[in-house]
Amino acid sequence: MNNISINSKKKIIFYLLVFQIAFVFLIVRVFFIQSINAEEYQKMAYEQQTRDRLIAPKRGEIVDRNGNVIATNESVYSISVINSQIEDSEKVATVLSEKLDLKYEDVIKKVNKKVALERIKTKVPKETADEIRNLNLAGVMVDEDIKRIYPNNNMASQVIGFVGKDNQGIIGLEAKYDEYLKGKQGKILTETDARGVELKNGIQERVAPTNGYTLVTSLDINMQKYAEQTLEKVVEAKGAKRGSIILMNPQNGEIYAMANKPDFNLNEPFTINNEDLKANWENMSQKDKNDALNQMWRNFSINDTYEPGSTFKVMTSAMGLEEGIVTPDSHFNCSGGKTVAGRYIKCWRSPRSHGSQTFTQGVQNSCNPVFMEIGESLGADKFYEYMEKFGFNEKTGVDLPGEAVGIMHKKENVGPVELATMSFGQSFQITPLQLLRAISSVINGGELVTPHFGTKIIDENGNVIETFNYEKGNTTVSKETSEQMKVILESVVSEGTGNKTYIPGFRIGGKTATSEKLPRKSGKYIASFCAFAPAENPQVIALVLVDEPQGIYYGGQVAGPVMKELLENVLPYMKIDKVYNEKELDIEETREIVVPNLINMTVTEAKKMLSEEKITYEIDGSGDTVRTQFPPSDEVINFDGKIILYTN
Ligand SMILES: [Zn+2]
Structure with a gap:
C-alpha cells in the first residue's frame, strides 16, 4: 500500500466522485421517466396501441366578390374494415361489393387482409353509407369524409381548378391557395391490444378536424357567365379551335372574369371534353391520356403565349407619345408599305394604301407603316426599355400556377426589320394577360398593376384572417400620355377599325388585332379585340381572343361583335350609365x-x-x-x- 502514491489516491477519489455523479444522474433520470415525463411516455405507448381513423376537415370554400359560392363541400363517407373484428368475412364482402358496386373478388381480398384498418371505398354518398351502417356488420366502419363540389360545373374551370383524392388542390386557385383551404385532419383514436384488436373497455377519442379557410376572390360570377355565354357562341358559330375572354379592373388588377372555351366540368375533371378523344379513350396510352387532360386543363390566358398583332400598337403609340416622337396630329403617309433595310414590309391594306393621315387616324386605321416609323425613331434600345417597363419580360404575378412569360429576340439580334415588325406586334410572343396588364397601365395613368383573383381569406364566421395586398409595379407612361391614349383609342371604336364594338351612349376605347399564326401562310389566325370603358375613367378592360376562326378571321369583324355583346351586358350590370353625346342624339337611327x-x-x-x-x-x-x-x-x-x- 505504501506504493500508492499521492497521485493514485487522487485518482481513486476522482473515480469515486465520477461514479457518484453518474449514480445520482441515473436516479434523477428514473425519477424523470416515472413522473415528470410520464404523460408523454404514456402517450407514446397509447399511440402504439391505437389505430387512427382520419376525419377529413371541411375544405374552405371559394367564393366570388359578392359571396356567391364557387367551390364547396358535400358530406360523404368512407367505408373501411377491421380484419380482427370481422365475424363473417364472406357476408361482409358480399354486402359491401353489392352496396358499393365493387367486384366481390377485390373486396374479399381487402376484408381478409391482416392489417389494422383497410379502406374499401371513399366518397360514398350518405344514403348508401346509412344503409351500410344500419346493417351493423361487425368490423365494418363508416366514417365521415368530404367531397369537393362545384355548383356551377364548367364555370371558370381552368381558373378555379379542382382537388385530388385526398382533397388536395391540383390546378388553379385550388392549388395556389391550398395552404389556406385545406384545414387540418382530425382523427378517431381507438385503443387496441398489440394485435390490433379493439379493447373491450378501450378509450375512443375523437379529435375534431380544423376546417379550412374561405378564399374570397375578385371574380363576379355574373360577369363570368356573360363572358362564357358570349364566348361559347362565337367559338361555335365560327368553328374556332378555342377562345378566351378576360375582364379586369384596369385600376387595381382585380380580375372579374376569365373564360376559356372549350372548358371542362370541375365535378368530373378526368372526363375528357373532346368527343373524338372520348370515343377512342379506352385505346389510348396513359401518356396520351395525361397529355389530353393537361391540354384540357390549360388556362391559355396565362399558360400560353401568342403573337399579339395590332393590339400591341397601343404600346408603340404610347411609346411614341411619351418620347415626344409623335403627337395626336402628327402627319403620316401610307403608300401601302415601307422599305426597311432593303426589305419591303406591307401595310395590312396593301395593295391599297391609307394615304395621308394624322397619327390618330393611323391608329384608327391600324396602319402598319405608321408604327414602323415610330419603331425606327425609338430605336431598339428605347423599344426594349419600354418592353421591360410594360412588363413583357416578366410574369404578371397573377395568383395562378404555371404562368408563362413573353418570348422575345435578344436585343443584340434586333435589326431594323425585326424592330419594324415588332412595332406592329409581330415576331415576339406574350400571354394575353401580359397584354391586358400593359394596356391597363396605358389607360389608368401609367401604373402597372398586378392582375389577381385572391382578395382575402376569411374564417367560417366571416372574420378576416388575411387581406392580400398587391404591389403596383413600374410607372410605364405619364398621365398626359395616358389621357391622350384614351382619346385616341376611343376614336378607334367610334370611327376606326373597332367600330363593330361601338355602342351609342357608351364611351368605349379599344384596338383590334388579326394575328397570323406560325407557320405563316398556314391560313390560321387569332382574331382579338381589347376594349375598355368608360373611356375617360376606365372601370373595366376586356380582352376577347378567338383562336382559328373559320371563314372571316379579321379581329374587328370576328371579335368586335363579341366585344360589343359582352359590353352590352357587362356595362349596365356594372351600373355604368349610357350618356349620349350630341352626335349620337342627332342620329335618329340609334x-x-x-x-x-x-x-x-x-x-x-x-x-x-x-x-x-x-x-x-x-x-x-x-x-x-x-x-x-x-x-x-x-x-x-x-x-x-x-x-x-x-x-x-
Ligand atoms: Zn396603311
Missing part, C-alpha cells in the same frame, strides 16, 4: 335590330328580307341556301351592324 332567323332560307329570300329591313349583310360561300348565320337569331345588334350568311 335603333337596334333583333337578328331574324335566316337559316334554311334560300339566299334570294334572305336577301329580300334583309333589304326590306334595311339590314346590312354579307354572303359567305356560293351555295343557294343559308346554312348558318352570324350573329345568331334573336341577338340584338346595332342599326349599322352586319349579318353574315354562310351558304356552304
Whole structure:
C-alpha cells in the first residue's frame, strides 16, 4: 500500500466522485421517466396501441366578390374494415361489393387482409353509407369524409381548378391557395391490444378536424357567365379551335372574369371534353391520356403565349407619345408599305394604301407603316426599355400556377426589320394577360398593376384572417400620355377599325388585332379585340381572343361583335350609365335590330328580307341556301351592324 502514491489516491477519489455523479444522474433520470415525463411516455405507448381513423376537415370554400359560392363541400363517407373484428368475412364482402358496386373478388381480398384498418371505398354518398351502417356488420366502419363540389360545373374551370383524392388542390386557385383551404385532419383514436384488436373497455377519442379557410376572390360570377355565354357562341358559330375572354379592373388588377372555351366540368375533371378523344379513350396510352387532360386543363390566358398583332400598337403609340416622337396630329403617309433595310414590309391594306393621315387616324386605321416609323425613331434600345417597363419580360404575378412569360429576340439580334415588325406586334410572343396588364397601365395613368383573383381569406364566421395586398409595379407612361391614349383609342371604336364594338351612349376605347399564326401562310389566325370603358375613367378592360376562326378571321369583324355583346351586358350590370353625346342624339337611327332567323332560307329570300329591313349583310360561300348565320337569331345588334350568311 505504501506504493500508492499521492497521485493514485487522487485518482481513486476522482473515480469515486465520477461514479457518484453518474449514480445520482441515473436516479434523477428514473425519477424523470416515472413522473415528470410520464404523460408523454404514456402517450407514446397509447399511440402504439391505437389505430387512427382520419376525419377529413371541411375544405374552405371559394367564393366570388359578392359571396356567391364557387367551390364547396358535400358530406360523404368512407367505408373501411377491421380484419380482427370481422365475424363473417364472406357476408361482409358480399354486402359491401353489392352496396358499393365493387367486384366481390377485390373486396374479399381487402376484408381478409391482416392489417389494422383497410379502406374499401371513399366518397360514398350518405344514403348508401346509412344503409351500410344500419346493417351493423361487425368490423365494418363508416366514417365521415368530404367531397369537393362545384355548383356551377364548367364555370371558370381552368381558373378555379379542382382537388385530388385526398382533397388536395391540383390546378388553379385550388392549388395556389391550398395552404389556406385545406384545414387540418382530425382523427378517431381507438385503443387496441398489440394485435390490433379493439379493447373491450378501450378509450375512443375523437379529435375534431380544423376546417379550412374561405378564399374570397375578385371574380363576379355574373360577369363570368356573360363572358362564357358570349364566348361559347362565337367559338361555335365560327368553328374556332378555342377562345378566351378576360375582364379586369384596369385600376387595381382585380380580375372579374376569365373564360376559356372549350372548358371542362370541375365535378368530373378526368372526363375528357373532346368527343373524338372520348370515343377512342379506352385505346389510348396513359401518356396520351395525361397529355389530353393537361391540354384540357390549360388556362391559355396565362399558360400560353401568342403573337399579339395590332393590339400591341397601343404600346408603340404610347411609346411614341411619351418620347415626344409623335403627337395626336402628327402627319403620316401610307403608300401601302415601307422599305426597311432593303426589305419591303406591307401595310395590312396593301395593295391599297391609307394615304395621308394624322397619327390618330393611323391608329384608327391600324396602319402598319405608321408604327414602323415610330419603331425606327425609338430605336431598339428605347423599344426594349419600354418592353421591360410594360412588363413583357416578366410574369404578371397573377395568383395562378404555371404562368408563362413573353418570348422575345435578344436585343443584340434586333435589326431594323425585326424592330419594324415588332412595332406592329409581330415576331415576339406574350400571354394575353401580359397584354391586358400593359394596356391597363396605358389607360389608368401609367401604373402597372398586378392582375389577381385572391382578395382575402376569411374564417367560417366571416372574420378576416388575411387581406392580400398587391404591389403596383413600374410607372410605364405619364398621365398626359395616358389621357391622350384614351382619346385616341376611343376614336378607334367610334370611327376606326373597332367600330363593330361601338355602342351609342357608351364611351368605349379599344384596338383590334388579326394575328397570323406560325407557320405563316398556314391560313390560321387569332382574331382579338381589347376594349375598355368608360373611356375617360376606365372601370373595366376586356380582352376577347378567338383562336382559328373559320371563314372571316379579321379581329374587328370576328371579335368586335363579341366585344360589343359582352359590353352590352357587362356595362349596365356594372351600373355604368349610357350618356349620349350630341352626335349620337342627332342620329335618329340609334335603333337596334333583333337578328331574324335566316337559316334554311334560300339566299334570294334572305336577301329580300334583309333589304326590306334595311339590314346590312354579307354572303359567305356560293351555295343557294343559308346554312348558318352570324350573329345568331334573336341577338340584338346595332342599326349599322352586319349579318353574315354562310351558304356552304
Ligand atoms: Zn396603311
